[in-house]
Amino acid sequence: MVLLRERTRPGPGIIEPCLPSSAKAPPSGPHDGFRILARRNDAGVQLLTRAGNDFSRRFPFIAMAVKSLPVRSCFIDGEAIVCDKSGLAVFELIRRHGTIASAIHCAFDLLELDGRDLRREPIEKRKELLAELLAGSQVNLVFNECFEEDGAIVYREACKLGCEGIVSKRLGSSYRSGRFGHWIEVKNPEAPAVKREAEEDWGRRN
Numbered sequence: 001m002v003l004l005r006e007r008t009r010p011g012p013g014i015i016e017p018c019l020p021s022s023a024k025a026p027p028s029g030p031h032d033g034f035r036i037l038a039r040r041n042d043a044g045v046q047l048l049t050r051a052g053n054d055f056s057r058r059f060p061f062i063a064m065a066v067k068s069l070p071v072r073s074c075f076i077d078g079e080a081i082v083c084d085k086s087g088l089a090v091f092e093l094i095r096r097h098g099t100i101a102s103a104i105h106c107a108f109d110l111l112e113l114d115g116r117d118l119r120r121e122p123i124e125k126r127k128e129l130l131a132e133l134l135a136g137s138q139v140n141l142v143f144n145e146c147f148e149e150d151g152a153i154v155y156r157e158a159c160k161l162g163c164e165g166i167v168s169k170r171l172g173s174s175y176r177s178g179r180f181g182h183w184i185e186v187k188n189p190e191a192p193a194v195k196r197e198a199e200e201d202w203g204r205r206n
Helices: 060-067 123-134 151-161 192-205
Strands: 018-022 034-041 044-048 074-081 104-113 141-143 165-169 178-187
Touching: 034 060, 034 104, 044 060, 060 074, 060 104, 060 141, 104 123, 123 141, 151 165
Parallel strands: 018 178, 104 141
Antiparallel strands: 034 044, 034 074, 074 104, 165 178
16 A cells, blocks of 8 residues: 555545455455445545445435544545344345445544545554544444454454455555555455355356
């Protein structure tokens, strides 16, 4: 992750998110929802998808939580999810049409804070600032915990829980748009979401 590119379409000032590269195994050393960039400035709050669509009306309580943060402006990268009764994110629940009051924004990166561009800062610093920012925030906006244990152990335990997989991020890395080797995604082949993707891919090839 280094510097971001600014998208000119679908609108000015929209940041193209950093994307994980696929890998078959986690490095040594969960979610199933919509990637959402939460932006707050003088114009208000926007919850932007990767395509640049504003989902603020669809996830009103996330938007309210971002609006209540004690800052002038911020840009938070994360994922909107809806959990089942067991606490596991289920993609079918968030795909429902209309307003979804139960959606939660799991924030995992902070790109801008009160006019300060943080994208060149190491990921550890960005996460530290993000955790401070979200301390005491509303239930619809939460800090996504990270682990520094061995990747294979974290992956194994995530699979036991039925999670989609894990994303490993290189310590010291800055934030960069597009798909680069600083973020590595390893999926759980037994997760319902992964099986669904495999079936859809098979259907497109046949």
